Amino acid sequence: MELGPQRSTLEHGSLEDLVDWRRGAISGEIFADPAIHARETEQLFPRAWLFLAHESQLRRAGDFVSTFMGADAVIVVRDGDGTIRGMLNACRHRGMPVCRVDSGNARVFTCPFHGWSYDRSGTLVNVPLLDTAYHNELDTTAWGLIPVPRVASYKGLVFATFDESAPSLLDYLGDMAWYLDSMLDRRDGGTEGLGGVHKIRMHGNWKLVAEQFAGDNYHAVFAHASAPTAWSGDDPEGAAPRFSGSMSSAGRQFAGREGHGTAGFFLSSKALTGGLRAMTDDHRLVADYYDATNDEVADRLGAERSRGPSGTAALVFPTFTYLEESSAPPPLGSAIRRGPTTSSSGVGSWSTPPRRPR
Amino acid sequence: MPGLPLADAAVQHEIEQFLYFEAELLDERRYAEWIELFGVDARYWAPTHANRLRRDRGTELSVQGEVALFDFDRTTLGWRVRQMQASMHWAEDPPSRTRHLVSNVRITPLEDGNGDTGFAVRSNFICYRNRLADEVDIWAGERQDELRRGGAARWTIGNRTIILDQNVVLSKNLSVLF
Incomplete structure (x- = not known):
């Protein structure tokens, strides 16, 4: 063409x-x-369910994170009655962001331009000089932050959509929920996000990421060949690529009508934890954890999903991705968090191990 | 000026020379020699750097056990070096051109050091990288090192914390060492 x-x-x-x-x-x-x-x-972006945050980032009233839905900056906040809300991060007066930090806890979000303040539910609660500047004629109830109409969670992951007529999140996830559960629902208590978000800028169209996570396990043995060389005893200068044993075991590939996709391998527990045990003391701890919890998870999810991280890459269309990877525990979730342009996106990565007892 | 710590001039000189030598090993890609500068119990750690409200500024950096940009012990830092040396490490083939500039070296004795045997050393760095045809990255930050006397290059790095002055990592990768 x-x-x-x-x-x-x-x-x-x-x-x-x-x-x-x-x-x-x-x-x-x-x-x-x-x-x-x-x-x-x-x-697409105004209609799809887009990932916002992990619920563990929003434990208390007033806890918030700032992120993006497509090109739109949004604040995600837990309000006083426990509801997780999304709202556009743009003052209704002149459009300035009212939140310029990644996360925190706040009673109000105050615009740094003229000082309009909004509470945790987005209601405009303070307009400086309301009497002299506006002669008390401004209807403050009409100028709250624009809400994201629908916010919903699936087992700890908070998603939202601008489309009031979108299907429910569960319907949108469709069969993908079955695969997500092997990360999110292994044990009572679900998962939590570790502190810290690893943020990068992706130089490339967002669909390159989507396609990658939806099913390209083929690249791993070659593109990432230096990783197994690094942890093996091979001569790094001369080593041929070590094709992982997983590549020759049975695998699965899923592509949903909604655009979701995932690919991974059915590995025995022994193969998985055996690989970890050959690495470091930290990896051996993880292997012990998987061995100790395997029966419990099998009872809960069935054999196919009990086996722990298994070289699985996955996409929840369009922009939430995750890895379940035996060499890099715990599972790592990423999402395009800053509005994609044709050729770049902001990406954040979270680590979401099973929730620790507290 | 009261309160301004003044390190012994000879120690200052020795440590600065050590840091320059280390930078030279990195810029000349002499990773096998570089890794030998680290002690067996060394940690090499770079936390993520979040934007926080001023009142929360003590929480900008992720803490140990949370998400990090680098989180190596001596074994896994060795893996990193082996990866840099691997014949199929595409991120570094062709290799980046780097210049590590080290300055503002501030030295205080370690509390558990015996006299002049161990020091907490903070230094500022700028690392310039030029990669492939026209990619340029400039990283600025601080390193917090624990240095102890001993080893092939007179000093051994115990722990290193790297504070990268970026919120979003702006480079395509972090296939360099700091």
């Missing part, structure tokens, strides 16, 4: 021409065409 620099693929035909799912082939244009990105901005 010949394209001039000013012309969009969409002018030539439909999106269907760019994706040949029968052959498993896609056009590179889907990663580069600004018109496709514009359509995603208009039709």
Whole structure:
């Protein structure tokens, strides 16, 4: 397909021409065409359920995190009655962000421009000089932060959508929930997010990430070949790639109608924890943990999902991804958190081990 | 000036020379020699650096056990070096060009040190990296080292904490060592 620099693929035909799912082939244009990105901005990100936070980041009233839904900055906060709310991080007066930190605990969010303040539910509670500047004629009840209409959790993960008519989160997750449970529902108490978020900027279209996590386990043995070389006893300068034993074991690949996908391997517990035991004392502790909890998890989730991290990569469409990886416990979740442009995205990563007793 | 700690000039000189030597090993990719500067119990740790409200500023850095940019003990730092040396480490093939600049070296005796045998050393760094055709990264930050006398290069690094002055990591990767 010949394209001039000013012309969009969409002018030539439909999106269907760019994706040949029968052959498993896609056009590179889907990663580069600004018109496709514009359509995603208009039709996809405002409608999809997007990951916001882990509930453990929002334990107490007033706990908040700031993040993004597509291009829109949002605040996620637990209000006084325990509800987790999402609201646009933009003052209703002149649009300035009212929250410029990553997380914390607050009673009010105050705009640094003219001092308008909003409480935990987004209600406008203070307008400086309301009498002299507005002659008390401003209806403050009409100028609260714009709420994100729907916020819902699935086993600790908080998602939201701008689409009031979107299906429920559970329907949206569909069969993907079954796979998510092997990370989120292994034991009573679920998971918690460790403190700290590893934030990077991804130089590339967001769909490269989505496609990657939805099912490209093929790359690992080559792209990441230096990792097993590092922890093996091989001569690093001369070592050939060590093809992981997992690559020759039975695996699974799932692609849901909603766009979700995951791929991984069915490994025996012994194969998994045996690999960990060959590494360090810290890894041996993790192996002990998996061995000690395996029966409990098997009773809860069944044999297929009890086996611990197994080289699984997964995508909850469009932008939440996670890894269950035996060499890098505990499970790591990532999400595109800052509005994708055609060619870059902000990405945050969290670590979500089973919740510790407290 | 009262309160300004003044390290012994000879110790200051020795430690600065050690840090310059270490920077040279990194910039010349002499990783096998570099790893030997670390003690057997060494930790090499770089916390994440969050934006917090001023009143919460004590919580900007993640703590031990939380998410980190680097979190190595001596064994896994050795893995990192082996990875840098591996024949198929694509992030560093072709290798980055780096210049580690070390300055503002502040030295205080370790409380458990005997006289002049162990020091807490804080230094500022800028690491310039030029990679592939035209990629440039500049990292600035602070290193907090525990140095003890001994070892092939006169000093051994016990613990190293790296405070990177970035919230979002702005480089494509962190395939360098600080």
